[in-house]
Amino acid sequence: MVDTFHGTVVPDPYRWLEDATSAETAAWVAGQGALMDAERDTWTRRDAFAERMQELLGAGTLSPPYARGARTFLVRRLPGEQFASLLVVEDGVERVLIDPMALDPSGLTTLDSWQPSKEGDRLAYQISVGGTEESVLSVMDVATGAVIDGPLDRCRFSPIAWLVGGEAFYYVRRIAPELLPESEQNFHRRVYLHTVGSPDEVLVFGAGMNKTNYYGVHVSRDGRWLEVSAAEGTEPRNDVWVADLRTCTPQQPSFTLVQGDVDAQTSLAFARDGRILVSTDLDAPRGRLAVADPADLTRWSDLLPEDPDAVLDSYAILDGPELAEPLMVVARTRHGVSELALHRADDGTFIEGIPLPGAGTIGGPIEHIDGGPVIWFVYTDHATVPHVYQYDGRTREVTLFSTPPGVVEVPEVHSSLITYTSDDGTEVRMFIVAPTAEADRPRPTVLYGYGGFGIPMTPGYSAATLAWVEAGGVWAVACLRGGSEEGEDWHRAGMLDRKQNVFDDFHAAARHLVSAGWTTPEQLAVYGGSNGGLLVGAAETQQPHLFNAVVCVAPLLDMIRYVTSELGPTWTVEYGDPADPEQFGWLHGYSPYHRVQEGTDYPATMIAVFDNDTRTDPMHGRKMAAALQHATAGERPILLRTEGDVGHGARSVSKSVDESAETLAFMSKWTGLQ
Numbered sequence: 001m002v003d004t005f006h007g008t009v010v011p012d013p014y015r016w017l018e019d020a021t022s023a024e025t026a027a028w029v030a031g032q033g034a035l036m037d038a039e040r041d042t043w044t045r046r047d048a049f050a051e052r053m054q055e056l057l058g059a060g061t062l063s064p065p066y067a068r069g070a071r072t073f074l075v076r077r078l079p080g081e082q083f084a085s086l087l088v089v090e091d092g093v094e095r096v097l098i099d100p101m102a103l104d105p106s107g108l109t110t111l112d113s114w115q116p117s118k119e120g121d122r123l124a125y126q127i128s129v130g131g132t133e134e135s136v137l138s139v140m141d142v143a144t145g146a147v148i149d150g151p152l153d154r155c156r157f158s159p160i161a162w163l164v165g166g167e168a169f170y171y172v173r174r175i176a177p178e179l180l181p182e183s184e185q186n187f188h189r190r191v192y193l194h195t196v197g198s199p200d201e202v203l204v205f206g207a208g209m210n211k212t213n214y215y216g217v218h219v220s221r222d223g224r225w226l227e228v229s230a231a232e233g234t235e236p237r238n239d240v241w242v243a244d245l246r247t248c249t250p251q252q253p254s255f256t257l258v259q260g261d262v263d264a265q266t267s268l269a270f271a272r273d274g275r276i277l278v279s280t281d282l283d284a285p286r287g288r289l290a291v292a293d294p295a296d297l298t299r300w301s302d303l304l305p306e307d308p309d310a311v312l313d314s315y316a317i318l319d320g321p322e323l324a325e326p327l328m329v330v331a332r333t334r335h336g337v338s339e340l341a342l343h344r345a346d347d348g349t350f351i352e353g354i355p356l357p358g359a360g361t362i363g364g365p366i367e368h369i370d371g372g373p374v375i376w377f378v379y380t381d382h383a384t385v386p387h388v389y390q391y392d393g394r395t396r397e398v399t400l401f402s403t404p405p406g407v408v409e410v411p412e413v414h415s416s417l418i419t420y421t422s423d424d425g426t427e428v429r430m431f432i433v434a435p436t437a438e439a440d441r442p443r444p445t446v447l448y449g450y451g452g453f454g455i456p457m458t459p460g461y462s463a464a465t466l467a468w469v470e471a472g473g474v475w476a477v478a479c480l481r482g483g484s485e486e487g488e489d490w491h492r493a494g495m496l497d498r499k500q501n502v503f504d505d506f507h508a509a510a511r512h513l514v515s516a517g518w519t520t521p522e523q524l525a526v527y528g529g530s531n532g533g534l535l536v537g538a539a540e541t542q543q544p545h546l547f548n549a550v551v552c553v554a555p556l557l558d559m560i561r562y563v564t565s566e567l568g569p570t571w572t573v574e575y576g577d578p579a580d581p582e583q584f585g586w587l588h589g590y591s592p593y594h595r596v597q598e599g600t601d602y603p604a605t606m607i608a609v610f611d612n613d614t615r616t617d618p619m620h621g622r623k624m625a626a627a628l629q630h631a632t633a634g635e636r637p638i639l640l641r642t643e644g645d646v647g648h649g650a651r652s653v654s655k656s657v658d659e660s661a662e663t664l665a666f667m668s669k670w671t672g673l674q
Helices: 023-040 046-056 463-470 488-492 500-515 531-542 568-575 581-590 619-631 653-671
Strands: 002-005 008-011 066-068 071-077 085-090 093-098 109-116 122-129 136-141 147-152 160-162 168-174 189-195 201-205 213-219 225-232 239-244 255-259 266-270 276-280 288-293 296-304 311-318 327-334 337-344 350-354 361-367 374-381 384-392 397-402 414-421 427-434 445-448 474-479 524-529 549-553 604-610 638-643
Touching: 008 581, 023 619, 023 638, 023 653, 046 463, 046 653, 071 109, 109 160, 122 160, 160 213, 168 213, 189 213, 225 266, 239 266, 255 266, 255 296, 276 296, 288 311, 311 361, 311 374, 327 361, 337 361, 414 500, 427 463, 427 500, 445 500, 445 653, 463 474, 463 653, 474 500, 500 524, 500 531, 500 581, 524 531, 524 653, 531 549, 531 619, 549 653, 568 581, 604 619, 604 653, 619 638, 638 653
Parallel strands: 445 474, 445 524, 524 549, 549 604, 604 638
Antiparallel strands: 002 008, 066 071, 071 085, 085 093, 109 122, 122 136, 136 147, 160 168, 168 189, 189 201, 213 225, 225 239, 239 255, 266 276, 276 288, 288 296, 311 327, 327 337, 337 350, 361 374, 374 384, 384 397, 414 427, 427 474
16 A cells, blocks of 8 residues: 655555454454464563562552542542442441442443532542443432433543532533544534433533534532633643623523633632632743633733742642631642642742652642642652642641551662753753662663653652562653653643654663663663653664664554544644645654664564554554564564553553563563563
């Protein structure tokens, strides 16, 4: 198969592997399974890695408390359980609301999201099956556990915004597929008002807008304000509208445009003191917090100006009669490491830093929906299982609030944040987790990266990382351009026509690990998934001599045809659109599938794809594996690992451990970690 794009001839010899249902593809995949089985037979550490990761996951998990009225909701996974369950606590009595294994003992059903009503008496929750992430939404009566509404389909990635009283909520749903051509059935989202128990719902927003738009929706605690945001695909900007529900009906909200056609991301919060707070990166790529003028919501005055060296992540308000004045706890990240600080809530004045347990990552802070002097946050780092902490504005102290339900013995490791220089002189950070504080000798090393969509790489507990380092290896995570570790400018320096910066940063990270004595090219593996799969695919085809092994999970690799399947059209704002002549040039210039060169001695490669992946089509991995197998001039294997009944995201603990154990075993063999 040969295509011509804008005058450029583009061969596509493995187009036939895009059809997952054909007999030819099925036969080819079966052959790949035989190759994979033969490789498995040579591994010596797979079972040991699996056993150790099970132990390292033995603490389970526990979320912060989420208060609604007299009830508190939380998520917990006990040691040995496959999934976390959603629980409610009322009058000191704990009760399970949703246990995915009780819903489906096969372990194929996941709880994708949940949102209690403002009063806590009803719960909207979304589940999907087999990794498809195609959520269906139901409503539960919390007191009885009875399902009183649903299921509603076509609710993938839908926010839920309850009205006061719990009789209705706004949510996002795709329009019916029979109204659309097949190629557009993944798109065309709309915001609806749904009344619990009613078959009818009211379209309130989105008609006639861009087909790839994503929508956010939020209703203030007092029920007065409705906020709707819209972004084209995953673009790093949005438009924002607000309706005052005191002056219009929920069925026909009268919207005021707060931000439109502006190159910035903005969201609103409606404080208990009546202020409208604005989180934005407009003219502040590291983020700032402002207060909107109630008479003109487009006029803002800064409450927390941009920090020149740290990214604003989130905040929570402490208030109530027990405090002399309202306070604000502010979370920032500085070069990927979290910080907390206390400020005055009225004018943003800095009061003091809030000590954290270490140099790690926090989730939150979370405030009580009805206010008060206490907030909660989750803390983790490379060697610490996530714990929940409490900060009390009355005492100004951080205390441990709750611990995971189990106990785990974590190996001693050393974590450091270093700075290296990329090809164009840009300074890039990298976390290194190792058995020693300094490089004592070259060791088998894994280099991990992502570099896209403004997603930061931050310290966090990982059973795979700890198992690898405990076995004597080094694990490095590069904070590449394309992420948000240094703010939105850092993201944009690695997207669209600047995507090559991400790959250059990754190559420079590999060279630094070698020059600093941590490893050698023969002992180095690179590892990435999703957009990170694109990253390591580009690294393999641009600099195959820098490393000895590649693990490429759920990747994008054919960047000319990525828009033809699943959610691809929503990512043109990040990568570019091959239908545009200039953007085609960017994509064709680095598309890994199209850069495979015959006669090249490629590293040992394992490409992992999942049959039910509805984000990155498995065809990318199939085509790339075929191209590399045909082209490679060396003896190192090119393998395709396939897996059914899972997709791009959440899965059971056992399936996660199996995948990670095989990844570590493969990298162990090909980096010499024996």
